[in-house]
Amino acid sequence: MAHNQIPPAQIIDEQEFLDILAIVLDKDFRIHDDNPNINVSQRETLIDPLQQIQFIVAGPGSGKTTVLVLRVLYLIFVCGNSPNSILITTFTKKTAEELRSRIQGWGLQLVEHLNQNGFEIDIDYPSIIVGTLDSILQEMLTQAQASQGLLGTLLDSQGVRVLLTRIYSSLPQQDRQQIGFYLLTLENDTWEEAESQSRNYRFANSFAQQINRLLTLSDRLIADFVDITAWQPELPELQEAHNLTIAVIQQFWNQMHQRNLYSFSTLALYFAYLIHVDSIPQSILDSVYSSEQLGVDVNVQLLLENLAHLLIDEYQDTNFLQEQIYFQIFRIIRQTDASASISVVGDDDQSLYRFRGSTVELFTQFPDRLVHQIDGVFPEEIQIRFLTNNYRSTAGIIDFYNRFLTLFPQFEQFRVEDKPATIFANLEGRPYNPPLIFITAENSQQLAREIARFVHQVSAEPGLVIDDPNDPYLCPNRGDIAIIANSIQESMGQNIKFLGHLRQAMSEYNYSIFNPQGRSYNDIPSARNLLGLTLLMIDPDSTIQDRLRVDQDSLDRLQQWRNEARAILQDTHEEDAHLHENIADLRLYVEAWHQKRKVNWTHNQLVENWREGRSTMSISRILYDLLRWFPYFTNDKEGIVYFSSMVNLLNQLSIIGGWGEKLVNDTADPTKWQVSVRSAIVSFFIPLASGSINVDETLLETAPRDRMVARTIWTAKGLEFPITIIDIGSEITMNHKSWRPRYFPIHGIANIWLTRRLRPYSPMDPIVEDPIDSSFADVIRKFFVAYSRAESLLVLACTSRVLGHLVDSEPNSRIQAVQVGSPNQHTDNRPILFPPNSYWRYR
Template identity: 25%
Template sequence: MDLNEFMEIIHPMLPSGGLDENQMNVVIHGQGPLWVIAGPGSGKTETLVIRTLKLIFVDNVNPKSIVITTFTEKAAKNIKDRISNYAYLIYQKYPELQRNLDVNDIYIGTLHSLCNQIMLEYRYPGYENYRLMDDIEQYLFVHEHSDAVKHHHKYQDMWNHFKYLENKWNRSFNSRWGRTQVATTLFNRIVEYLIDIEELKQSDEKWAVQLADAYENYVQLLEIHHRCDFSHLQKKFLEFLNTKLGELFIKGDGSLRHPGISHVLVDEYQDTNPIQEAIYFKMAENTHNLCVVGDDDQALYRFRGGTVECMVNFGNACHREWGITLERVNTVFLNNNYRSHREIVNYCNKFITSFPVMQKIGARVKDKPELNPKSDISGNYPAVAYITGRTIEETANNFANFVRYLLDEGVVSKPSDCALLMKSVRENRNWAEPFKKALNKVGIEVYNPRSRKFLEQEEVMAALGAFITIIDPKQNALRKVCNENIQRLVNRWVDTYRNVASESPELRKYVDCSIKSIAKRNLGERLNINISEILYRILAHPPFSDWLDDPERSYRLGKLTQLFEKYSSIPYDTPGSTRGLLKMSSKNNGEISFRWRQNFYNSFIGLLSTEGLNDPEDEEIICPPDRLPIMTIHQAKGLEFPFVFVYGLRLKGDKPNESAIIEEDLYKYRKIKYSINFTPLERTQQDLIRLYYVAYSRAKYALIHLVPRNHMGSKGFGFIGNNFSLFSAIVKKI
């Protein structure tokens, strides 16, 4: 079919008004690199989807030769669903196309998921029989095995160099968990930044030489135990792409099974890191059909290794990798905002350009135009405003009363039409707690799954308390644990279990019988039961079996079982061993191995107590409709709400953050270097400005700042121009 027929068939599902000129330019782009700078609310995902469909149904591109990556599994599912819905319209008219052009054959997912999928599909020997560890498993693995963590005195120059991270992360290097967090971060950055290990080893800086040694030890341990973390998954995939199997994947062999890769499309490119950039360019080397979509003003993930420089310098990368000049890179700006009230769009334009540090060359994509307000939302009301009060508590009360008014007057139909965004959602008096209390006082429940309150939920505490009562009934191993926080947590969990068990005779009977059964076992005997099985049997009894009918409690208990399985998977020093199987003490009758129990407390419970955990989130639900979401700004990325409230505008950015300093420390050891024109402090400030820009651009009808009076006299990057006086002259007070 031709382009006109294609557009006519999918027209019923297109946004009202169809596609604008710039969106169509993306859709009809032919061959070569395509650089799409897409502002908030510009319809970038829809445009990416329609371009993909055009490639398949108009250009007859084999769906299996298309790769689409995005930042989260949720976003990937959204793209898959949209493609399927549009394709359904086409298949209805031309059912025979479904046999030859099946959109389910497209490679769609996060880059991590696709790396895993493709290497398994091609049976890459360098990835056979590896266990892929998530962040928690990696953390536990580093804690248990890394030489730099266990024998830190051998790496004193390295730890002294990174001493600045102690205060930043509130982690003492005297703590094994403090060393674990830093070591894990550094190991990941070495991979993500494409650090040249040989240069690191030959450095005249002792800390760098020791870091190279610590990293090589970690890599060796990964190979010994056949483990792979997310960063090394990408490293292995890049190695795969440079093999004969990788060549087959990229170039194909002319068969339908191996058509080669003709198009690579990357969403959220502003949060790409150097190794991901290398992967994308390698996958597209045969055709140069690399389409990147993103917004440098919405780059948020430097703390995970993302470098906005990949987005800002895409044209330079095309020249470096392929010899393609900037003039031959098709650059398209999607700057029509279809989301927000005109006042909000204009405010976002003023905000992002009001800081001198954002006006410097290289801070933003060159010649970037302002957003154009194109939403149907209108009305002569203060769409950008602020609420205040003498204190945080009074500001929170005024905010809650305003939301109550919006609901009572029918301005919004449900609490989830409003969202409260802030940098941290921990429920303490400086962040979410006053707002939660104020909302509850006026009858509005909140949804705050990232408050790190997972371990304080009754069902989680009771389950952990029951398990610990079985494996350490006298708590003699707990008393030998030096960490008082662990002792307090465990005692609280055991008390919660006892309270629950007092009204649950079946549960108490199971726990008591388990204790007696263990007491009868022989010295040194291996028990033929995994710790996960014990937890499952605990959860099979009331009240847990009843709580499983409650979605929230069920999600939490499901997450707890996953945590047990992750801990069970961490090997001992011997390859193939597992921590999940229990063994009796070789010295004390009737007790689980003292060493195992101590390791469980220090390692597993130590992780839980040190890091805290968020509640599990249902990816299908942004927020239950009868609750008001309190979200981090990172959580809100990609979302939109009728009313957005933002708290915490006075973040000063007067000291460089740890991510920018680590980036600076490792920069000269990179294999590929961009000319970074900014100091760590300037990058920190730019990241803060982008953070607030993302928050402000989520709003559809109204953007309302929450500013206690004692925040007004100070500067903060949440205020336009870092100046409250300028802010108050532009923004109306409610």
């Protein structure tokens, strides 16, 4: 190596870098005769010039993480950039950790190789800024707050829901009814459709659904820069409900800034304000922040000091607020460094998060938007790169979802222009090419039994014979099998849904599924009993609970929990037999609480430590004490997730402030006990009973290897599984409009209509696309994401209503699928759920 010819900042030249990648990392991007499978698109993306603006369109399984990591190393080793000049954002903490780990792991291997060959270098890889945008902004503001006092505490999704639930549950029932109906009108094309949903589908407008819609609206108002003083309802009859809705959201924002709290969206908006992003409506700023917060001024250059290169992953799920932050950062760093660059990576076909405000057009139109919004950026500076080689799936799966994308001709207008199809990367050792599989049955219960039998056959010796009797397919780790669906709810009220039937069917083989998000706390006997006992201890006669005027369904569930807990104490409860072993100790513990004697367990003995005067106890302490009677929460993997999620919720209550999770017994002031218990019921028990609190998604990142995993399409994004079962219609047993928004949205979908109603009051570009076409495009993207998770075996599951004429075909044989549902459900140029193909029928 000609060391004396290398510029001072550069460590090695481009050819040396490519040689070392091949030698050390076994990643050969060199052009030579012995490298016929070189991925030219990856090579070009990797070695683009330092200042190159990159628009990288990366299909599923195309190795984008590898390219991102190697691009970072190229910027350091070849371009001579300091690690702390590079900022990488991605969508999830798990992906951020993977990027960080690979950069450090591969980077250290390169350093070690060079140092063994005469170099003396040490690179500070941890100084590269890697994370989700939220975590990066929080870190930047935390650094700035030392002198400015900027930032309070960031609430997670559970904390945000609790705070809003406390506010919303305090409203009169009549106001909640008006708001609930108004939220439905925002998500439907007509008043009549909203009335139909409200009247005919009880769960469509439940308390939990209203909380979900309010949070979505709150985030969208912020993300889309909606001028809330200008925004008015379409119909005068809705004015009062509109005003009530805005008032609730403003009260929610007001309580956050009064308590010095932030949500992810209010944190991002505050950062945008501090770095002087234009076009934020003053009405939003005045509603979300205090005058003191808006009076703060920071040195923007200091905040973004050293930054020169932005690499943004999953850009297709960016919202308008996030785009404006990225553009403003790039605008600022480009003013001080002419070689500053921005690289965005994503796939418009995998844009899923419209309900969080993501706007796919921000990705598809990225080059034009960057040129028009940032002075001095010209079209010729932007290089478009397509990563199309798929290293994940079999050729048959890739061909299937490529053809699936062609089923809706209008879909092309929603895609990146001239986008090529995904290509099978034909490398040695790729999996063999089994056929796609269909599993059908008359109804969801029978379908669940068929899938359980399929899982048993494919995971137990000798395996499942598909085409070749001498080569059965075997997947011994059931954790490598995923079932992906629109909804993974296991029940709705008293009705057991498909995933609930599947859990029951799997248990017949002594198997289970990992689906913590599919069940509410009300669905889990141990959770009901644990929470019911806690209620009996802190409010034994329900005198405090009975005075509450909150959601009646939630109060009814709390009463059910109490009744079941009493049955346990009376030794008449049958569901949790393990409780009966220590029932005497349990009674002693509960009775001590009834007598206001604060107790806890020490070395398996009851110790009283209730003090005269003022004493406090926490809900979490009670839950931990009761764990000794509930092994489900310590021995079962799902139980651990549920309990951890409850504890996290209690931690969020402490952050929110007020009484938090504390119970106060003050002999001089008995009202403190009543007030603190009331606060605990409203802030902790009601959110759990209403279903408005979801399991913390971060607890789901590591699934057990011995259980089949259930995922929604949204939480499956970014993951891959050897065997993927897609629910394409387990709920379709009749031609009913309730399932159409998820599969065949002839009246549009909720987030499309909400977007259209907010856009006139936003600085974003006007909407020109047809709302029905946009809705169908979203359905296409959704199922494309689901289909592209599969590595070697893709299974489509549905009721016979979906397949109609195929029901009577021979089991375990090839079939030709032509269309979904009955012909009168289709209009010209509307898509179906899968293309005509040769499928293997499992039956």
